[in-house]
Amino acid sequence: MTTENCRRDLTAICKAADSGYLLQVIRDGSFEPLAQKDLSHWPDWPTFPVDAAHAAGCELVMLGYMIWPDTVTPDSLIGWRAVPDQQAWSAKVGTFAQLQAAGI
Numbered sequence: 001m002t003t004e005n006c007r008r009d010l011t012a013i014c015k016a017a018d019s020g021y022l023l024q025v026i027r028d029g030s031f032e033p034l035a036q037k038d039l040s041h042w043p044d045w046p047t048f049p050v051d052a053a054h055a056a057g058c059e060l061v062m063l064g065y066m067i068w069p070d071t072v073t074p075d076s077l078i079g080w081r082a083v084p085d086q087q088a089w090s091a092k093v094g095t096f097a098q099l100q101a102a103g104i
Contacts, residue, residue: 008092010034012065014048014056014080015088023056025065025093035063048089053078056089065093069104 009028014021020042024033037059042052057067057078067079071092075081080089094102 007098008068008094010065010093010095010098012056012060012067012091012093013083013088014039014090015083015086021052021056023059023063025060025063035065037063048077048080050077053080053089056080057091060091060093065095066099067091067093068099 010025011028012023012025014023016022017038017040019040021039023037023039025035026033039056039059042055060066069079072079076091077089079091081091082088083090
């Protein structure tokens with residue numbers, strides 16, 4: 001297991017855009033997206049129902065990432081949490097290799 005596979009420093013952000021949402025995966029402390037997808041077919045902010053949270057998770061899988069299962073708690077929306085003072089939701093994510101190295 002490499003140090004890279006043990007890190008938990010990736011965050012997915014699903015934020016309001018001109019039309020729908022923009023989904024990005026960023027490394028903590030950076031603003032440069034590692035992956036990005038425009039979700040223009042989604043409803044406008046502030047709508048982010050359970051179906052959208054589930055769909056965002058599916059989009060992450062298509063980009064090669066997954067929400068850490070231990071972040072899915074009763075106070076989250078399938079792992080997603082509202083970002084204070086922003087029109088966005090965020091979730092801690094990892095690559096498939098990171099989750100596999102963690103035994104998930």
